[in-house]
Amino acid sequence: MSFPNFNKLLFNCFVIKAFGFKKSFDKLMISCCSNFLEMLTFRRDMKNILTLIAVMLTLDFLSGQESKVENLSAAQELIETLTSDAFSGRGYHENGMDKAADFLKDEFEKLNLEKINGTYFQEFSMPINVIKDAKLTLNNKVLRYGIDFLVKPNSKTQYFHLKPIYNFSPTDFENALISEENLIKFIENDMTAQHGKHVVFPPHHFEIDSLNRYYKNWFSFYRPEENRNRSIFYFTKDKLTASLSMRQDSIAAFVIKDEFYDENLEINDYMIESEFITDFKARNILGKIEGRNKDSLIVITSHYDHLGKVGSTIFPGASDNASGVAFVLNLAAYFSKNQPKYSLAFMLFAAEEAGLVGSRYFVENPLFDLNKIKFLLNFDIMGAGENGIQIVNSSIYPQTYDLLQKINQEKQLTPQIKKRGEACNSDHCPFYEIGIPSFFTYTLGGPGFYHDPMDKAETLNLFGFSALQELFIEWIEKLE
Numbered sequence: 263m264s265f266p267n268f269n270k271l272l273f274n275c276f277v278i279k280a281f282g283f284k285k286s287f288d289k290l291m292i293s294c295c296s297n298f299l300e301m302l303t304f305r306r307d308m309k310n311i312l313t314l315i316a317v318m319l320t321l322d323f324l325s326g327q328e329s330k331v332e333n334l335s336a337a338q339e340l341i342e343t344l345t346s347d348a349f350s351g352r353g354y355h356e357n358g359m360d361k362a363a364d365f366l367k368d369e370f371e372k373l374n375l376e377k378i379n380g381t382y383f384q385e386f387s388m389p390i391n392v393i394k395d396a397k398l399t400l401n402n403k404v405l406r407y408g409i410d411f412l413v414k415p416n417s418k419t420q421y422f423h424l425k426p427i428y429n430f431s432p433t434d435f436e437n438a439l440i441s442e443e444n445l446i447k448f449i450e451n452d453m454t455a456q457h458g459k460h461v462v463f464p465p466h467h468f469e470i471d472s473l474n475r476y477y478k479n480w481f482s483f484y485r486p487e488e489n490r491n492r493s494i495f496y497f498t499k500d501k502l503t504a505s506l507s508m509r510q511d512s513i514a515a516f517v518i519k520d521e522f523y524d525e526n527l528e529i530n531d532y533m534i535e536s537e538f539i540t541d542f543k544a545r546n547i548l549g550k551i552e553g554r555n556k557d558s559l560i561v562i563t564s565h566y567d568h569l570g571k572v573g574s575t576i577f578p579g580a581s582d583n584a585s586g587v588a589f590v591l592n593l594a595a596y597f598s599k600n601q602p603k604y605s606l607a608f609m610l611f612a613a614e615e616a617g618l619v620g621s622r623y624f625v626e627n628p629l630f631d632l633n634k635i636k637f638l639l640n641f642d643i644m645g646a647g648e649n650g651i652q653i654v655n656s657s658i659y660p661q662t663y664d665l666l667q668k669i670n671q672e673k674q675l676t677p678q679i680k681k682r683g684e685a686c687n688s689d690h691c692p693f694y695e696i697g698i699p700s701f702f703t704y705t706l707g708g709p710g711f712y713h714d715p716m717d718k719a720e721t722l723n724l725f726g727f728s729a730l731q732e733l734f735i736e737w738i739e740k741l742e
């Protein structure tokens with residue numbers, strides 16, 4: 263199914279969602295939208311889709327109202343562009359993040375956003391360990407990066423060496439926990455037995471914190487030379503979730519799905535190519551729209567970077583966070599045509615995935631007076647919404663939260679606005695830490711692809727997108 267049809271269908275869902283005020287209408291719409299999503303995901307039955315189109319068009323016609331926010335297809339297009347191969351996962355390999363920065367700066371210019379302090383860019387440098395490629399063959403099976411295995415982001419370059427395998431025993435470790443004496447004996451044996459070998463940590467199903475800690479920190483018990491020519495293989499039952507590291511350690515470590523483990527494991531081949539860069543250059547993107555009241559500022563932020571590319575595996579980061587960038591650009595598009603009450607600063611941060619590096623740099627090197635910020639809205643993971651939204655810091659700022667709730671009660675824009683306390687898990691955090699009132703909003707629902715190669719544009723339902731635009735536009739206009 264092509265995207266224009268997809269968009270039209272979905273958009274009709276939102277038009278009815280946002281403007282079908284009658285309750286019965288709402289019910290019809292909800293079943294209609296969820297049927298649509300179910301069909302899209304599971305059946306792709308053309309006949310049903312055509313019937314649905316007819317139903318949608320009728321409902322659209324009956325609702326007889328126009329949306330304030332009609333650029334869902336523009337958002338879809340932007341997400342497809344940012345997640346395309348040309349941007350290499352917006353990371354540290356093949357200049358992906360850099361290309362995305364140039365592209366997004368052009369988008370700011372097209373929207374006629376003003377520069378901040380004479381510039382659209384704020385450049386900074388940072389250390390990063392770039393995993394450029396990784397391969398692994400176990401039991402004669404070539405594993406797929408990001409799906410079957412990952413490498414620990416602090417890994418060094420390492421090529422295959424034929425070596426015996428040391429199998430760590432989680433059961434023996436658990437048994438040793440009965441006394442300090444037994445544990446010391448276990449660790450002594452462990453240190454002797456691992457010498458000169460590859461190390462395999464089998465999958466374990468113990469929920470023991472000390473075991474998890476031991477697994478995690480095991481490599482740091484050994485001197486770097488122990489790890490010179492060997493690798494460490496962790497098997498896990500958990501979902502594989504990629505991440506980045508700002509340092510390189512002496513290890514070369516693989517994290518592998520537990521289904522590839524067996525007791526007679528054969529390590530046929532592997533390699534990791536990584537490069538530690540001490541001064542990687544990255545850029546935050548900035549723009550503003552002057553409000554009717556120029557003294558106060560509402561800041562709207564989103565990170566545009568993601569995890570990049572390893573070998574031929576791209577981490578597209580559609581949900582995280584091409585969706586948030588599209589959300590912020592759509593707000594900018596609306597307010598570039600409708601002057602806001604307060605001035606608005608739009609900031610797209612780099613290097614969030616490496617640990618909020620871009621936003622922290624801005625807070626430490628601001629390009630405007632941070633005291634002018636009335637409120638900051640950060641958006642990250644905006645591609646779903648069928649289960650509503652959750653807002654970090656909403657329990658810290660109850661009045662601001664109540665205003666959102668009130669708008670939603672009147673207009674029924676999202677199924678729920680879930681409260682949450684503080685959490686340092688996205689770019690609002692460095693601002694919040696110095697006392698700037700801020701919300702971090704993310705959507706609930708969606709297929710659950712996170713920091714993996716499956717987080718693709720076609721997996722986003724954008725269920726809440728248009729209605730949530732409406733919600734935040736109203737909120738921005740009504741904030742006292």
Ligand SMILES: [Zn+2]
Binds near residue numbers: 565582583614643
């Ligand atoms: Zn994110």
